[in-house]
């Protein structure tokens with residue numbers, strides 16, 4: 001038992017032992033029903049008398065936190081939710097903790113109490129794909145195979161930049177998408193979220209300007225806010241970023257980075273059209289500003305022709321390209337990557353070392369095997385077929401159940417439908433009613449710098465639920481909006 005007793009403090013040992021368990025119980029680290037360590041064993045491991053431990057436990061019993069069961073030991077009781085353990089500390093938190101500042105913001109929680117009480121609630125608010133499609137058995141076999149084949153090498157830190165064969169495989173995959181690169185320009189990261197964070201920290205000092213779409217991915221806004229950046233937003237329509245507005249921003253504010261999601265934009269689903277892509281590259285050249293291209297679901301296409309990546313249109317290493325396995329495979333692998341050139345790459349590498357030394361070696365090796373034998377490609381095709389059907393199911397359900405005045409655009413890929421609510425209806429007001437009906441969505445405000453600007457929209461994920469669940473979810477949503 002790792003419980004450090006302080007013999008200098010003057011506080012009796014039984015009070016210290018009791019305090020440790022009290023904190024753990026009140027903070028729910030020790031859940032109701034858990035058995036406390038046996039008195040004799042705990043006394044021996046702490047080097048104290050049994051009577052000391054017994055006194056500590058007696059106090060907890062007297063406080064109603066623990067009960068003794070004849071012959072079986074002491075068990076944690078359910079306690080009323082309320083005061084967190086911190087509040088039970090005699091002196092509160094040390095003063096320096098009052099100076100902590102996190103610049104991010106808390107997205108509006110969709111998990112309202114009404115929802116958590118329902119057993120059949122439907123979640124259309126998520127940002128991920130369907131974990132049930134993940135090839136669990138195949139991946140488990142690959143992990144075993146990698147451990148047998150590579151032995152200790154598979155569980156060492158590995159190269160900072162990432163497992164080289166995975167980077168080489170990725171270079172081939174990217175080449176098929178028109179991005180000519182090599183393993184030496186690819187850095188494997190802990191999801192693309194880490195990539196966004198590393199790039200922002202490398203290129204921008206607090207107070208500097210960054211351009212982001214309006215609306216945009218909430219996690220990117222989080223990164224930019226936490227870094228204390230000046231965020232300039234540029235509108236998005238069906239053809240992606242409004243490049244005329246971008247030009248005005250570049251002229252007026254001279255920002256240090258343009259962040260964009262050109263394919264199946266999160267949250268609107270828009271794709272940047274070909275001409276705008278070229279204009280964006282040329283503007284970035286004229287104003288000498290780098291572009292951070294977030295291609296989080298570029299592969300998940302249901303129809304239409306793919307546009308070239310910005311990276312492939314970039315003649316002089318201005319575009320930093322970010323991708324991920326989270327959406328197409330599963331987010332829990334935490335494998336994303338950055339493609340960057342020259343000094344940017346070298347600095348990102350150093351920064352990565354400061355953050356976590358390297359991304360999980362074992363997972364990278366299994367992933368490399370999965371991708372290189374063509375299974376990834378087959379999985380991609382299978383998943384796209386399923387997600388296309390689900391998209392169509394959601395579009396059909398929206399037609400059936402949305403009230404007059406609601407509108408949406410058919411996404412040609414990705415995971416989301418972005419719905420504009422009828423005039424005057426607010427996402428923050430619909431959400432509690434939807435929760436009562438047993439369905440949740442992502443309110444538009446989560447994707448805006450000023451949440452009030454997103455009140456007229458909601459984002460629905462069609463990829464993570466079956467067609468039947470989608471139909472029922474949209475029916476409930478329609479009811480929450482006052483229909484049927």
Ligand SMILES: Cc1ncc(COP(=O)(O)O)c(C=O)c1O
Nearest residue numbers: 127191192193217266296324326
């Ligand atoms: C647009 C976009 N970029 C990046 C990410 C980060 O994903 P991950 O860190 O799992 O790769 C997300 C996650 O939702 C996203 O929607």
